[in-house]
Amino acid sequence: MTSSASSTSKRVAIITGAADGIGRGIALRLAKDGLDLGLFDLPRSQQKLEQLAEEIKNEFGVRVVNVYGDVSKEEDVKRLVDTVVQELGSLWAMIANAGISINRVLHETPTEELDKVLNVNFKGTFFCYKYAAIQLIKQGKGGRILGASSIAAKKGLPEQTVYSGTKFAIRGMTQCAAMDYGKYGITVNSYAPGVIETPLMDYLDEYHTSQTGQPKGSWTKSFENACVLGRLGKPEDVAKLVSFLVSDDAAFITGQSYLVDGGICFD
Structure with a gap:
């Protein structure tokens, strides 16, 4: 980030699905950038999240708050935003990273699996956008909202009907939210990883x-x-894009879904 450390140190980012993979990579990069962090994951990931928080605090000296819950439960996401703002003072960026994938041919997909993927990927991202927007509008200082899309949001893939459908939906939701929140100085974008x-x-x-x-x-x-x-790809490949999108350098970019796939799919 090009902003000075003194200005970025007061910014706060929430990252869901932070204990593993891309979420963990994003947390490490944003901590390096000087942001204070609210990290969120399922209760079963408590040990991993605690270890990550300690690593971040020791290496980068930023503040970290861990919150546990399920993004598919609206009350958990509201509690996440409320807790982070109470503990760290404000919010600058929401990284709605949590997601799951279940691969099935369409007609072999059980309804309970359909519901699970929809609940986590689409509703979970929706709740993150919703409560981040409420907080950012209340603060009146702009901000960043990012969602986890996918290469499967740019091109349908075999045996990924439900997963791909939710990721296409996140692209659409991101575009709509960008139009809704532009007047508040809030940009809304998504990152679309390939094979990471x-x-x-x-x-x-x-x-x-x-x-x-x-x-x-x-x-x-x-x-x-x-x-x-x-x-x-590696998680840090995605994290570099997220770092840019939450920075001041990306202030004129909104409503976009950026591929990070090493050149598998081209827009």
Whole structure:
């Protein structure tokens, strides 16, 4: 970020799904940028989140507040925003990062799996946007709202009907929210990762290789050839984009969904 450390140190970012993968990478990068952080994840991730918070405080000297809950529950997201603002004083950026993926052919998708993915990915992101917007409007100083989209929001993929549908929906919600909140100086964007080395990708690889009988890791590795850079992404690749989008340098960018995929898909 180009802003001085003294100005960024007073800014606060909330990151959901912060214990692992891309969320963890974003937390480390924004701490390096000097932002104080509200980290959010499920109660089962408490040990990982506590370790991350300690690492961040020791290395970067910023303030960190951990909150536990479920993004699909509106009261948990409201409590998240309220707690972080109470503890850290304000809010600058909401990073609605939490998400899940369940791969199934459309007609083989049980309704309970449909509901679970919709609840976490779409409703969870909606609640994060909603309560961040309420707080940012009340503060009257602008701010940033970011959501986790996906390469699957730019192009449908086999056996990802529900996941892809929720990520397309996040793109649409991001565009609408950008129009709603521009007058308040609030920008709304999303990041659309491709194949990133995360626990979620390990889960998807295990599913696909179990279906085909191929060796574990082969499904993920196959994307190296599909990517023009010839490698898989890392959480820090996504975190660099998020760092830019929450900075003052991105003040004139809103309503966009940016691919971070090493050149698999082109707009």
